[in-house]
Amino acid sequence: MGLELYLDLLSQPCRAVYIFAKKNNIPFEFKHVELFKGQQYREEFGKVNILKKVPALKDGVFTLAESTAILLYLSRKYNTPDHWYPSDTQKRARVDEYLSWHHTNIRGNAGKALWIKVLIPLLTGQTLPPEKLQEVMDELAISLKQFEEKFLQDKPFIVGSEISLADLMAIVELMQPIGVGCAIFEDRPKLSEWRNRVEEAVGKELFQEAHEIILNIKELSNIQIDPQLKEHLAPVLRKMMK
Numbered sequence: 001m002g003l004e005l006y007l008d009l010l011s012q013p014c015r016a017v018y019i020f021a022k023k024n025n026i027p028f029e030f031k032h033v034e035l036f037k038g039q040q041y042r043e044e045f046g047k048v049n050i051l052k053k054v055p056a057l058k059d060g061v062f063t064l065a066e067s068t069a070i071l072l073y074l075s076r077k078y079n080t081p082d083h084w085y086p087s088d089t090q091k092r093a094r095v096d097e098y099l100s101w102h103h104t105n106i107r108g109n110a111g112k113a114l115w116i117k118v119l120i121p122l123l124t125g126q127t128l129p130p131e132k133l134q135e136v137m138d139e140l141a142i143s144l145k146q147f148e149e150k151f152l153q154d155k156p157f158i159v160g161s162e163i164s165l166a167d168l169m170a171i172v173e174l175m176q177p178i179g180v181g182c183a184i185f186e187d188r189p190k191l192s193e194w195r196n197r198v199e200e201a202v203g204k205e206l207f208q209e210a211h212e213i214i215l216n217i218k219e220l221s222n223i224q225i226d227p228q229l230k231e232h233l234a235p236v237l238r239k240m241m242k
Helices: 012-023 067-077 089-102 106-110 112-124 130-152 165-179 189-202 204-210 217-222 227-241
Strands: 003-007 029-032 056-059 062-065
Touching: 003 012, 012 067, 012 165, 012 204, 056 067, 062 067, 067 165, 089 106, 089 130, 089 165, 106 112, 106 130, 106 165, 112 130, 112 165, 112 217, 130 165, 130 189, 165 189, 189 204
Parallel strands: 003 029
Antiparallel strands: 003 056, 056 062
């Protein structure tokens, strides 16, 4: 029984896990959990992750949820290059520091643009006013400023001269607003140069492969949404539409 990764590349954390596994030549079976078809709520997937979220990992009888935990598990089991999660105590602490901040800042703000511009209209048939998107972009701008000043500073990457898990988690999140036409890298030369370095470190072909869905997000307009999914997302949608 080999390694199985349960992913949907529409999801930012799934892309991070996918890129990391592919870049490090980790053999795995790609198990596609189509979020818009509500496959995460099916009984079969619930046996892998009772939380009903992707990404998820199954390694023999061992299962694991949460992207950061999965990335760390893979880095340790497959002894990936040290720069991803450095053995140096202080460098590792910098990765941990960023990952601790990431969830409620970059992740908390960057993904909202996709919801406002694409997912809410797709799921509800309603278009939100431009002011709602501007509010989100203003919040994201604060996070990006903090990202540059606190975490990137004048370094090529977050931890120094090489890419780490921190950079990987950050870039997949920041590609979400790019996919819906929000030019967040324009007028931010430091951030733009960092993006280019991350793409080069990952490999442009792999980077484009992982982001193909989000960069062609308009194709989702014809997708059939699972009714159960709409029911599950109703509380989230109501909150975001306020």
